[in-house]
Each structure stands twice: as C-alpha cells, then as structure tokens.
Amino acid sequence: MVLDPAIAYLLAAAFALLLAAAALHKLRDPSRFVEVFGAYRIVPQGLTRVALLVPVLELSIAATLLMTRSRAAAAASGALLLCLYAAAMALNLARGRRELSCGCGGPNDRRPIAAWMVLRNVLLALALAALLLPQSPRPLAVTDLLTVGAGTAVVALLYMSLEQLLGRLAPRAALLRETP
16 A cells, blocks of 8 residues: 555644644643643653653644654654554553543643543544555655645644544533433
C-alpha cells in the first residue's frame, strides 16, 4: 500500500493543526492543565509537574509533522501519544472515575471523560499512523496544494463539529440510559 503525497500532506497538516491547538489549549492555563493531569493519577502526585512537558511534546510533534524528513518519526510519536491519552482515559473509566475532565478543549472545557473519547483517540492514532506507509514518488502539483489547504480546513471543521456533537449528545444519552 502506497500513500499519495497529497494525502500525506493533508494528514500531516491536519494533525499538526490538531496537536498545535491541543498544546495551545494547555498553555493557556498551565496550572489548570497540571491539575487535570494530576487528577488522572497516572504518575505519583509529586511528579504532576511533568504535565508541563505535554504541550511542548505536542508542539514538537506538530512542527516535525510538517517536515518531510522527520514526518515518520513524528507520526509514530503522535500516534503513541494519542494511544497514551486513550489508555489514561480507559484506565480511569475502568476505575469508575467518569467525572474527570478530559482536558481536551482548554482550561474552560470541563467535559467528563467518556468511552467515545477513548475510541476517538485510537482512531486518530490509526489515521496518524497512516503516515508511516510508503509514499508515492509523484510530485505535487499546484492543485494538490489547493486540495491540501482546503482539505485541512474541511477536516478541522468536521473534527470540531463532531467533538461538539458527541460532547453534547453522549452525556445526554448516558443520562437517558440511566433513567428508569
């Protein structure tokens, strides 16, 4: 299986945008992010300040996704990071700790973790891992650049729309299931 270069650039740009936005959300209120990170109880309480490295890592991955030579390493690192996010959520859901903030949407977003977020992160990791496939040697044309730009905007809008939809509907559906 070979990946078309326009698709590779589209995936790289979309994930760079996603990871950069995630990092900026965390950097807007670092103390709140450290608090959210510590609430997951995945590192000893004294080490929760390590959370400040997470947005630095996200920004590093975002930047290196845009560089062709480092894209494979960045894609692997990003996919691993997304799997770690999924694992942290899954672990806490298994512990019955559903009230934890997902930490996904910035300091003012207090959405609780949910199973759909675990699945979302796993699917995102798989999509990002597609950048590990060999790429076709076909040179990019001007129309490819337009496709990448417009495609990145469409993917970002779809992602934000799905996040809002699932973020609002999933908790209501859970409440309906719990109501006798």
